[in-house]
Amino acid sequence: MIDTRVKIAQVEFKNPVIAASGTFGFGREYGEYFSLSKLGGISTKGLTLNKRGGNEGIRIYETTGGILNSIGLQNPGIDDFIQEELPFLEKQDTVLLANVGGSTIDEYIKSVEKLNETNVDGIELNISCPNVKKGGMAFGIKSEIAYKVVLEVRQVCKKPLIVKLSPNAEDIVHMAQCCERAGADGLSLVNTFSGMAIDIYSRKPVFNNILAGLSGPCIKPIALRMVYEVSKAVNIPVIGIGGIMDYKDAIEFIMAGAYAVQIGSGNFINPHICLDIIDGIERFMEDEGIKFIEEIRGVI
Amino acid sequence: MKEGYRKVTICSNREIATDIYEMKVKGSGILGDPGQFYMLKGWLGLDPFLPRPISICDISDDKITFLYEIRGKGTGIMANLKALDKIEILGPLGNGFNLNSKGNIAIISGGIGIAPMIYTMKSIDTPIDFYCGFRDEVYYIDEIKKHANNIYITTEDGSVGHKGFITELFVPEKYDIVMTCGPIPMMKKVVQMCKDKVPVFISMESRMACGIGACLGCSIETTWGMKRVCKDGPVFSGEEVIFYD
Ligand SMILES: Cc1cc2nc3c(=O)[nH]c(=O)nc-3n(C[C@H](O)[C@H](O)[C@H](O)COP(=O)(O)OP(=O)(O)OC[C@H]3O[C@@H](n4cnc5c(N)ncnc54)[C@H](O)[C@@H]3O)c2cc1C
Ligand SMILES: Cc1cc2nc3c(=O)[nH]c(=O)nc-3n(C[C@H](O)[C@H](O)[C@H](O)COP(=O)(O)O)c2cc1C
Ligand code: FES
Numbered sequence A: 001m002i003d004t005r006v007k008i009a010q011v012e013f014k015n016p017v018i019a020a021s022g023t024f025g026f027g028r029e030y031g032e033y034f035s036l037s038k039l040g041g042i043s044t045k046g047l048t049l050n051k052r053g054g055n056e057g058i059r060i061y062e063t064t065g066g067i068l069n070s071i072g073l074q075n076p077g078i079d080d081f082i083q084e085e086l087p088f089l090e091k092q093d094t095v096l097l098a099n100v101g102g103s104t105i106d107e108y109i110k111s112v113e114k115l116n117e118t119n120v121d122g123i124e125l126n127i128s129c130p131n132v133k134k135g136g137m138a139f140g141i142k143s144e145i146a147y148k149v150v151l152e153v154r155q156v157c158k159k160p161l162i163v164k165l166s167p168n169a170e171d172i173v174h175m176a177q178c179c180e181r182a183g184a185d186g187l188s189l190v191n192t193f194s195g196m197a198i199d200i201y202s203r204k205p206v207f208n209n210i211l212a213g214l215s216g217p218c219i220k221p222i223a224l225r226m227v228y229e230v231s232k233a234v235n236i237p238v239i240g241i242g243g244i245m246d247y248k249d250a251i252e253f254i255m256a257g258a259y260a261v262q263i264g265s266g267n268f269i270n271p272h273i274c275l276d277i278i279d280g281i282e283r284f285m286e287d288e289g290i291k292f293i294e295e296i297r298g299v300i
Numbered sequence B: 001m002k003e004g005y006r007k008v009t010i011c012s013n014r015e016i017a018t019d020i021y022e023m024k025v026k027g028s029g030i031l032g033d034p035g036q037f038y039m040l041k042g043w044l045g046l047d048p049f050l051p052r053p054i055s056i057c058d059i060s061d062d063k064i065t066f067l068y069e070i071r072g073k074g075t076g077i078m079a080n081l082k083a084l085d086k087i088e089i090l091g092p093l094g095n096g097f098n099l100n101s102k103g104n105i106a107i108i109s110g111g112i113g114i115a116p117m118i119y120t121m122k123s124i125d126t127p128i129d130f131y132c133g134f135r136d137e138v139y140y141i142d143e144i145k146k147h148a149n150n151i152y153i154t155t156e157d158g159s160v161g162h163k164g165f166i167t168e169l170f171v172p173e174k175y176d177i178v179m180t181c182g183p184i185p186m187m188k189k190v191v192q193m194c195k196d197k198v199p200v201f202i203s204m205e206s207r208m209a210c211g212i213g214a215c216l217g218c219s220i221e222t223t224w225g226m227k228r229v230c231k232d233g234p235v236f237s238g239e240e241v242i243f244y245d
Helices: A078-090 A105-116 A143-156 A172-181 A217-233 A247-255 A273-288 B073-079 B111-123 B141-147 B184-194
Strands: A006-008 A011-013 A017-019 A041-043 A060-063 A066-069 A095-100 A122-126 A161-164 A186-189 A193-196 A211-215 A238-241 A260-263 B006-017 B020-026 B037-041 B052-055 B058-060 B063-069 B086-093 B105-110 B128-134 B150-155 B177-181 B200-203 B219-222 B225-228 B235-237
Touching: A011 A095, A017 A273, A066 A217, A078 A095, A078 A105, A095 A105, A105 A122, A105 A143, A122 A143, A143 A161, A143 A172, A172 A186, A172 A217, A186 A217, A211 A217, A217 A238, A217 A247, A238 A247, A247 A260, A247 A273, A260 A273, B006 B063, B006 B073, B020 B073, B020 B086, B037 B063, B052 B063, B052 B073, B052 B111, B058 B111, B063 B073, B063 B111, B105 B111, B105 B184, B111 B128, B111 B141, B111 B177, B128 B141, B141 B150, B177 B184, B184 B200
Parallel strands: A017 A041, A017 A260, A041 A095, A095 A122, A122 A161, A161 A186, A186 A238, A238 A260, B105 B128, B105 B177, B128 B150, B177 B200
Antiparallel strands: A006 A011, A060 A066, A066 A211, A193 A211, B006 B020, B006 B086, B020 B063, B037 B052, B037 B086, B058 B063, B200 B235, B219 B225
């Protein structure tokens, strides 16, 4: 018998496969394709204190081996989430992470305070958001700024706190260590890479915001390297994200040190991809005579 | 539970005008309403990465027809597929046209926007006036003639029918309901012409990733707030869509 359970920040996941924020909505749509209770966990669409309509113009642009996106955190706001979406998600027998974004520290804090009073299992703090006080540079670029955000959020957060790192950080290892020191219970990485595309006929950037976030298989080797380096440098659990398309990719991240993995863009090309990966991991463990995930975690 | 991507077999795939292909596929229990679409993957592996949204052009006896124009990589690969090749499809997706429409109905299509309007036309009992605009070559005209009350054709180069845009022939006052699919500027014009005169329903296009309503990549602004073309549409009422210049 194999055992795929993993524990991160006192929360038990029935398997190490989590649907990534922004690619899975609030679960309803994928729930039409399979029982969400089969998942290790779900990370919600990025939530902000107030409702956001998101960005104008093109939001999705395919590139070789992945996609650029500029959704702009379109979401109904925390209150509406709690009222309209949470009751459905609570009924699913899976770990629920509320992914929280913000443009000021105050906004992060207010959002987390509201979520403290709910049944979400944990907070995934997205520090890749533009910081309005610092001219729009993301909180997740400079370690000192991220440290401050995490420290302040930690003081109010009553839930397990996972900080989601941006691969655009100046020094991802230092960033990870700062978040750990500030009190994070776990880290998830990576968010999207900053990228761009140009329409050569109109001589304009494809995206209104010029820059957009790159995800998908094209980022996997870099994401894997970052997970490997960060896992070695911190003592809190790391969740690996970036271009995972099958169980082999997932196992690579686990061997690089990840406790669990998140599946993002892969959901778009196959709504059953998370289930396929869960099955694949189980088969791999059986074939390789692995009883617990820990046996292969961080073996590199 | 809904079925995910499934493999279907291509029966035929032929070029009916320059870069315009008609693909028929066969698979058991194929469903769909007029205006709905499928996500298509006509390749193995991850390149192209995303599946492509293509409307239902027609459905009968486990066979579905897709009509598509070669625009880039994905449709280019699809055009090279042959009978007996396999293709993966997900659907039917989205909300189609309301077919309980009564009275005089006009359908207006621009270019490849004709695709969803064929099945729509065939599914409506009352006589329809079909306005179809093309750039130069025309296609599917015989099929329309078989079902429509009147057919109006324009080409931008004047090679067939009236020379100019299809909106030049359209008279909104004659109709109780209007349905349209085509380039955004054309649909915007149709909506303007119909304003305060006749209800108009439009089939919107947007770049998609998931196709099922989860990623918010296809969101458009409406008078009801942000709506997803793939899940809340692709058919919207003309008054609710906010067009940008
Ligand atoms: C609901 C819906 C129904 C559609 N029905 C049809 C149909 O019946 N027949 C048909 O020929 N076309 C249809 N289209 C447009 C068709 O999806 C695009 O032409 C096609 O995706 C282009 O892919 P490509 O790889 O050939 O082009 P590329 O330019 O290589 O595509 C790159 C990316 O851009 C996207 N893209 C490019 N152009 C468009 C576009 N105009 N609209 C949306 N996404 C685009 C692609 O999906 C892909 O993700 C429909 C679009 C939508 C949203
Ligand atoms: C369309 C889209 C929307 C996303 N929205 C969010 C978000 O709201 N919050 C967040 O933390 N990450 C968001 N992400 C990032 C993903 O959760 C994930 O970190 C990233 O896509 C890399 O994983 P992947 O290569 O498997 O997609 C989004 C990604 C995509 C493609
Ligand atoms: S394509 Fe993902 S929400 Fe419409």
